[in-house]
Amino acid sequence: MSSSGFLLIADISGYTDFVRLHNLKKKPVFGKFMASNFESHATTIITDLLETVIDNIEPTMKLNKLEGDAAFFFAENTKEKNLGDNIVSAMGKANDAFMKRVSDLLFVQACGCEPCTQSKNLRLKIVAHKGNFSLNKIRNFEELSGEDVILTHRMLKNDIKSNEYWLVTENFYKNISQANRKRFTKITQNLESFNKVKLNLAEFNGDEPKNKKVESRSRLQNWLIQAGYFGSAMLRKKSS
DSSP: OEEEEEEEEEEEETHHHHOOOHHHHTSOHHHHHHHHHHHHHHHHHHHHHHHHHHHHHTTTSEEEEEOSSEEEEEEEOOSOTTHHHHHHHHHHHHHHHHHHHHHHGGGGGGGOSHHHHHGGGOEEEEEEEEEEEEEEEETTEEEEESHHHHHHHHTTSSOOOOSSEEEEEHHHHTTSOHHHHTTOEEEEEEETTTEEEEEEEEEOOOOOOOOHHHHHSOHHHHHHHHHHHHHHHHHHHHHO
């Protein structure tokens, strides 16, 4: 079924560096055990952060699917005049909630494994577009396809140095208010299969997250809290 509307991908920056397990897994049994434990911690943290993003975007857009460290959303065109601005508002809420959650999770650094110590470096980037797409329903799943879906994904493969930004197309930009347009700077990017594409960029260069509660606790206290955090996640996984 052909449709038109808004497409958005919220992607967690730093995920590749966050999980460096391939060399560790090549080591004997101890290395494999440690890698499995690290991977479990990485998955728990990423899942937690993605859920935070979804909670703030999903009221405005529909979650289509998870793509590793990213969430893909869409919203079909409606009679709602301010849908573009509402999406920008949801993006702002997601960005703020994401950084607050990263700050709240600083206690995991007491673990000492690579994903836990590097979790403070995770950031959120969002790309958005307005265009056409085919919506195909297969059992309980909805699969989006089409050139505009491909373009939205290609926008993540850019030359932008920042790891915390919003990047939107001209079609998206034209459907938001003048006040929201002021957030963006016009740029051009060479995107695979699309050559030079005019885009609009809003960069965020926030300071490293801090949490006075976490900092005021002893390492032992934070270690016990993080042990409970990962233990609860494991129990939930087993019961699901």
